[in-house]
Amino acid sequence: MFDSITLGQYYQTDSVLHRLDPRVKLVGTFVYLISLFVVDSYVGYIVAALFLAAMIFLSNVPFRYIVRGMKTIVFLLLITVCFNLFLTPGEVIWQAWIFKITKEGLTFAIKMAVRLSLLILGSSIMTLTTTPTQLTDALESLLRPLKKLHVPVHEISMMMSIALRFIPILMEETDKIMKAQIARGADFESKNLIKKIKSMVPLLVPLFISAFRRANDLAMAMEARCYRGGEGRTKMKPLVYKANDRIAYLVLLAFAVVCILTRIYF
Amino acid sequence: MIKIEKLIHDYIQRDDEGNAAGTFRAIGGVDLDVSPGQFIAVLGHNGSGKSTLAKHLNALLFPTEGTVWVDGMDTKDEKNLWEIRREAGMVFQNPDNQIIAQVVEEDVGFGPENIGVPTEEIWKRVEESLKAVGMWVHRKKSPNRLSGGQKQRVSIAGVIAMQPKCIVLDEPTAMLDPNGRKEVINAAMQLNRTKGITIILITHYMEEAINADQVFVMDRGKIAMQGTPREIFAQVERMKELQLDVPQVTLLAYELRKKGLNIPVSILTKEELADALMGPAAASESEGSAEDDKAAQSEEKEAPHGNQG
CATH class of the missing domain: 3.40.50.300 (P-loop containing nucleotide triphosphate hydrolases)
Structure with missing residues (x-):
């Protein structure tokens, strides 16, 4: 039943963006998110939106699929918009009972909504075109300078990728334990919150025990295969920048410059 | 090694x-x-x-x-x-x-x-x-x-x-x-x-x-x-003492032998048992086909075994 779950919502297809080095995409997303806070004019937002549209076009991911990921945060978006709309003080343009909308509030709310939507769409473009494995690799490679500060970069990324590998296995196990408990009369359907939390205990205890047992086994299997940390390790799939990646960095740079210019001139 | x-x-x-x-x-x-x-x-x-x-x-x-x-x-x-x-x-x-x-x-x-x-x-x-x-x-x-x-x-x-x-x-x-x-x-x-x-x-x-x-x-x-x-599985009694089974065919051959049939002590495959039961004439006939024997062995593994629980 968990076979259909794709972690990190990766969308499998072939496109320019899919083939880019994950480091470029990670840096790119970062630059994009920052630039959304740099621009502060409608012109700037239009530039950002056009850039995003171009990326969506290049990603080959159906637009419907991307928007579906937005559904979960529509609620959050609405609340933010309402707060900004009704609670910003300034020149009142509409009033009913205790609600009043100000001119400043309206601009602010629109900007906020646009900014948030672009932010979420922008980061989901990255997760849609990059597998979790590629992301951890990119993270390891980009954070490598931190090794000088004794940050265990390799170990962190190894932990992340192992966690990703075991999520589906542990979910399957949860499902199994749950069914076993239901068969013995456990009640997971209760609406009562306290009862619900209590019913989690017989689920979590065996799950934790099993997770530790698995961790123990896995550690031994890794040792048996000569794993001894990041020292002296080679890579089966090393990250190498290609021509496309260099072009992508240039495009990013150009985008960042344009964003700064809009901030200055508009 | x-x-x-x-x-x-x-x-x-x-x-x-x-x-x-x-x-x-x-x-x-x-x-x-x-x-x-x-x-x-x-x-x-x-x-x-x-x-x-x-x-x-x-x-x-x-x-x-x-x-x-x-x-x-x-x-x-x-x-x-x-x-x-x-x-x-x-x-x-x-x-x-x-x-x-x-x-x-x-x-x-x-x-x-x-x-x-x-x-x-x-x-x-x-x-x-x-x-x-x-x-x-x-x-x-x-x-x-x-x-x-x-x-x-x-x-x-x-x-x-x-x-x-x-x-x-x-x-x-x-x-x-x-x-x-x-x-x-x-x-x-x-x-x-x-x-x-x-x-x-x-x-x-x-x-x-x-x-x-x-x-x-x-x-x-x-x-x-x-x-x-062959040496190990011939010792059915000793294996039982050690809480281990022998392959089903071997056990069957062992029981048959105990009941007085004249067959060798250690039988490992179904074919060996069949040959032993058919007598020396049949045994010599099929001895030449080693290939068959191999196929038979893998087939033997495929068969579900009741005594493994």
């Missing part, structure tokens, strides 16, 4: 506070000698010390007393540690808990990555290893989508990619269905025959031991019996 002398292993038992409360002797004086290219089976019921023995061969455990040499290297010597682990690969019981990566090919590459093999060489080895166990077509898949037998074959490929001289399989089939068991054992036997890799198969399925060059039976931390499968 592997030489064990007077091996003793004690587990330290701890009480609730973590203080050493006593020791439990898992292995009490084992001597073992395996020559290169052999296919060895180690049998024994639960708690007989066979898994502990396996972990000594890969330097995952160290002797309390005695010595273990792997390819002439003493496992107690710290500087040999990684070379020993590379030379004596290990496949564990639970297929899920030994696959590290999220893609089959990356998992096979994990071992070579650890020992610092250059990138192109890793790819070559991954291809070779996956082809050797017949999993090349599944190289891009997530391990979660494979069957148990396939996962174990991936684990074996992961070990082969490190180019070991010896593979220790610690009950690799205990969690598999009959088909998966056959897949895994066939893959191991194939490697033994074509690449000359020494195989040490630890198991409690007697049928898997039939094709071994030599069988060791462990009981309470000691080697209770050793010999060829």
Whole structure:
């Protein structure tokens, strides 16, 4: 039943963006998110939106699929918009009972909504075109300078990728334990919150025990295969920048410059 | 290839506070000698010390007393540690808990990555290893989508990619269905025959031991019996004493013999039994067809066995 779950919502297809080095995409997303806070004019937002549209076009991911990921945060978006709309003080343009909308509030709310939507769409473009494995690799490679500060970069990324590998296995196990408990009369359907939390205990205890047992086994299997940390390790799939990646960095740079210019001139 | 002398292993038992409360002797004086290219089976019921023995061969455990040499290297010597682990690969019981990566090919590459093999060489080895166990077509898949037998074959490929001289399989089939068991054992036997890799198969399925060059039976931390499968399974009474079964056919032949039929002491396959029952004339007729015999043996493994529970 968990076979259909794709972690990190990766969308499998072939496109320019899919083939880019994950480091470029990670840096790119970062630059994009920052630039959304740099621009502060409608012109700037239009530039950002056009850039995003171009990326969506290049990603080959159906637009419907991307928007579906937005559904979960529509609620959050609405609340933010309402707060900004009704609670910003300034020149009142509409009033009913205790609600009043100000001119400043309206601009602010629109900007906020646009900014948030672009932010979420922008980061989901990255997760849609990059597998979790590629992301951890990119993270390891980009954070490598931190090794000088004794940050265990390799170990962190190894932990992340192992966690990703075991999520589906542990979910399957949860499902199994749950069914076993239901068969013995456990009640997971209760609406009562306290009862619900209590019913989690017989689920979590065996799950934790099993997770530790698995961790123990896995550690031994890794040792048996000569794993001894990041020292002296080679890579089966090393990250190498290609021509496309260099072009992508240039495009990013150009985008960042344009964003700064809009901030200055508009 | 592997030489064990007077091996003793004690587990330290701890009480609730973590203080050493006593020791439990898992292995009490084992001597073992395996020559290169052999296919060895180690049998024994639960708690007989066979898994502990396996972990000594890969330097995952160290002797309390005695010595273990792997390819002439003493496992107690710290500087040999990684070379020993590379030379004596290990496949564990639970297929899920030994696959590290999220893609089959990356998992096979994990071992070579650890020992610092250059990138192109890793790819070559991954291809070779996956082809050797017949999993090349599944190289891009997530391990979660494979069957148990396939996962174990991936684990074996992961070990082969490190180019070991010896593979220790610690009950690799205990969690598999009959088909998966056959897949895994066939893959191991194939490697033994074509690449000359020494195989040490630890198991409690007697049928898997039939094709071994030599069988060791462990009981309470000691080697209770050793010999060829035929020699071992001829001693039905002794095996029962050690809480072990013999293959069903062997048991049937044994019972028939006890009732007064004139057939040889140790029968390992259905065909042998049929020949023995049909008398010497039939036996000599079918002796020439060794190929048939082999096919029959694998067929024998396929059949579900009621006494394995």
